[in-house]
Amino acid sequence: MALNYIWITFFAVAFLVALGETVFNGNIAIWSQIMEASFSSAEQAFKISIGLTGILSLWMGLMKIGERGGVIQFFGRLISPLFSRLFPGIPKGHPAMGSIFMNVSANMLGLDNAATPLGLKAMQELQSLNDKKDTATDAMLMFLVLNASGLCLIPIGVMMYRSQCGAANPTDVFIPIMIATFLATLVGIIALCLKQRINLLDRVIISWIGGLTLFIGSVIGYLSTLPEDKVAEYSGFAANFMLFALIIGFLAAGVRRRVNVYDAFIEGAKDGFKTAVMIIPYLVAVLVAIGMFRASGAMGVFTDWISAGVSAIGIDAEWVGALPTALMKPLSGSGSRGMMVDVMNTYGPDAFVSRVAACLQGSTDTTFYILAVYFGSVGVKKTRYAVPYALLADVVGSLSAILVAYFFFG
Numbered sequence: 001m002a003l004n005y006i007w008i009t010f011f012a013v014a015f016l017v018a019l020g021e022t023v024f025n026g027n028i029a030i031w032s033q034i035m036e037a038s039f040s041s042a043e044q045a046f047k048i049s050i051g052l053t054g055i056l057s058l059w060m061g062l063m064k065i066g067e068r069g070g071v072i073q074f075f076g077r078l079i080s081p082l083f084s085r086l087f088p089g090i091p092k093g094h095p096a097m098g099s100i101f102m103n104v105s106a107n108m109l110g111l112d113n114a115a116t117p118l119g120l121k122a123m124q125e126l127q128s129l130n131d132k133k134d135t136a137t138d139a140m141l142m143f144l145v146l147n148a149s150g151l152c153l154i155p156i157g158v159m160m161y162r163s164q165c166g167a168a169n170p171t172d173v174f175i176p177i178m179i180a181t182f183l184a185t186l187v188g189i190i191a192l193c194l195k196q197r198i199n200l201l202d203r204v205i206i207s208w209i210g211g212l213t214l215f216i217g218s219v220i221g222y223l224s225t226l227p228e229d230k231v232a233e234y235s236g237f238a239a240n241f242m243l244f245a246l247i248i249g250f251l252a253a254g255v256r257r258r259v260n261v262y263d264a265f266i267e268g269a270k271d272g273f274k275t276a277v278m279i280i281p282y283l284v285a286v287l288v289a290i291g292m293f294r295a296s297g298a299m300g301v302f303t304d305w306i307s308a309g310v311s312a313i314g315i316d317a318e319w320v321g322a323l324p325t326a327l328m329k330p331l332s333g334s335g336s337r338g339m340m341v342d343v344m345n346t347y348g349p350d351a352f353v354s355r356v357a358a359c360l361q362g363s364t365d366t367t368f369y370i371l372a373v374y375f376g377s378v379g380v381k382k383t384r385y386a387v388p389y390a391l392l393a394d395v396v397g398s399l400s401a402i403l404v405a406y407f408f409f410g
Contacts, residue, residue: 036295041291
């Protein structure tokens with residue numbers, strides 16, 4: 001129901017803003033712009049779904065090999081001490097544990113294309129445990145918040161865009177992004193644990209959170225010793241090496257257990273193709289609403305209000321120019337990337353506001369995209385409290401990104 005109200009709100013606000021623009025400014029062209037945006041957004045949604053077909057087929061095929069080869073079960077046992085606390089509704093040794101771990105790992109490495117099919121596989125596994133097929137379970141909600149918070153150790157995409165825009169040091173946002181995304185994930189997990197009455201004082205949870213904090217600190221410490229021009233190179237190498245090693249590991253495990261890896265791959269790839277087709281209506285609904293909202297000028301009006309309010313209370317408003325990136329991030333990954341690039345092209349890639357936009361882009365994930373695609377892929381319509389808790393992680397990530405940007409660059 002939450003997505004339903006939000007979806008309708010986008011259209012309603014877009015209509016009211018456009019109506020006001022016509023009545024008070026005589027701008028009748030805005031209606032054609034809005035309708036053009038609706039058509040182009042629908043086309044974009046279709047292209048995204050088609051583009052995902054090959055990726056989904058590849059990774060769900062590999063996941064099927066890994067499942068039959070015992071890799072997924074192995075990862076499930078490895079993280080079962082922590083995930084059995086965070087996901088108490090998942091039986092011990094269930095394949096969902098391994099799929100969740102693989103998805104979270106892909107997100108941490110900044111491998112968005114790999115994370116989506118892995119996440120869809122995890123949702124399918126979680127749906128197999130769901131007694132009410134149209135209603136999200138507690139485990140699904142925890143999984144969605146983990147994804148929405150966007151924990152990322154290697155923000156390759158952001159650094160790549162900064163490099164293409166001519167930044168003197170494209171990697172200078174690496175550590176700020178890592179801090180912001182970790183805080184977003186930490187707050188999201190703690191809030192949802194409190195909501196679901198999960199014991200945060202459990203020594204396993206404390207040990208894992210402490211260990212992850214130590215690991216992130218070690219990675220930051222090591223990368224900070226590297227020359228600036230080597231950080232992105234080493235980060236990209238680590239991500240791609242681990243991804244390729246994962247593929248080889250799946251194949252080796254399948255061969256070891258004498259699995260017909262080709263047939264297993266084809267079976268999983270067929271499921272990936274079906275999933276890609278299934279999500280088209282959900283993507284069209286979400287992206288059309290976003291496109292019309294943006295074309296109506298509602299996004300600009302909201303940004304102007306924020307800037308005026310911030311200045312009125314005496315707070316520096318230099319960061320407000322990057323606010324559209326934060327506002328678009330929960331709605332559309334491509335939209336927020338476009339906002340970030342636009343800021344860098346307008347102000348220069350090394351301007352403070354451009355660095356803030358980069359930190360915002362890497363701090364969280366595309367919440368509503370994730371909700372629409374993941375829930376839509378398994379037919380869940382009642383999302384319960386997924387939206388407010390996912391948005392809480394978004395808000396924390398965005399605020400953290402702004403604050404750390406001021407700390408490092410202000």
